[in-house]
Amino acid sequence: MNIIVVIPAYNEEKVIGDIVRDAVKESSLVIVVDDGSTDKTGEIAQKAGAKIYRHTINLGLGATLATGLMAARRYNPEIVVTMDADGQHRAQDIPLLIKPLRDLRADFVVGSRFLGKSFKKRDESVPAIRWFYNSFANLLIYVLFRIKTTDSQSGLRALNAKALEKINIQSREMEVSSEFFKEVKNNHLRLKEVSIKGIYTKYSLSKPDSSKTQNLSTGIKTFFNLFLHKFIK
């Protein structure tokens, strides 16, 4: 099966090598989109076996994922998986993630860190603040797009060929996670969630999209951008 893993990366030289090596084992091709890194992210990822697409300047997560999806279309994949570059996701979860696509039960699958887990029963590594941010974001997704999700901010997703063709990402930054749901809704795609384990290391928590650095202003900015995307093309 032709499975492509897309990894958006910005200054991840410390971990990108291992991430790519693990992803290579679970896929036919790994595409790393280097979002204008100032370190050796691109070089290391290439040595680890990835195809590199490079942005000359830093654009943000949304724009990087959009480039990754466009690049993936060139190789006519049956399934595309997106995952974070900071080690938050395990490549071993990919077979589980893509199962609903293989069984033709879904067009778009989200790897959820919170599926079936209440606040008290959440994974030990999930910071409390992250749980609250995510709950609020989930509520927002429901209000804006009428889609129920337990992990609207997850970076681990899988798309079949139909979803890859239909989904058109416009976001430049963090609001891309929410935009995927908008696209699922607008294109009448079937959504499924699969329970995964989120890994929060000291390193991943230090990244800009982590709960440590994800503060109120990031949330407001994301909400504002989402609002703009809803009304401006």
Add this chain to the structure above:
Amino acid sequence: MILFKILFLLFVLIILIRLGKRLREKQIRITNFLIWFFFWLMAGTIVIYPESTNYLARLLGVGRGVDVIVYFSLAAIFYFIFYFTVRLHIMDNRIAKIVRNISLKEKENED
């Protein structure tokens, strides 16, 4: 007060000259030129004849002429903030498109 009027009128004059220069160099469109030209012309007139705003205030049912100016100025400022936010958003998207196309093209050439 007279000093303020002179300084303000000088300021308006400089802006009008710069506007004319930009139009000559085709840096702005004629519609934009006309909007700004009349805006600054009006600002200059109000500074010379401040009592002219009282007529407008009476017409609109607002207390004083100066209040009309404050209300209109606030509305204009909010409009421009909105306008520039949207423009910035559109420009951001255009830059992203260019950078993405370069990236995809580069890889195509490599392959």
